[in-house]
Amino acid sequence: MTDLARQLRDYRLTTAEILYHMPDHPALLQSFIWQDLDMAPHYPVLTRFLDYWQRNLDGKLHSVKLATQGLIAPAEVRLVAAELRLH
Secondary structure, three states, X not given: OOHHHHHHOOOEEEEEEEEEEOOOOOOOXXXXXXXXXXXXXXXXXXXXXXXXXXXXXXXXXXXXXXXXXXXXXXXXXXXXXXXXXXX
């Protein structure tokens, strides 16, 4: 499926900051930024990625911060209180 088709199906640009413990130094945290189109509120793409991380990578997850933004939205309408014309 193309990105445009996914956006029309209400997928949104999703960015996650993933903090994880470094495998060799568990007391230290490292940051990883992940970004993809995903569907709120269940975020299936991010969930699959985090499941993969926990099964296959050594760095234990600490926390995930999430931000999302719809890229395709209805036009914003503003009402005008007055109209001035110059001739």
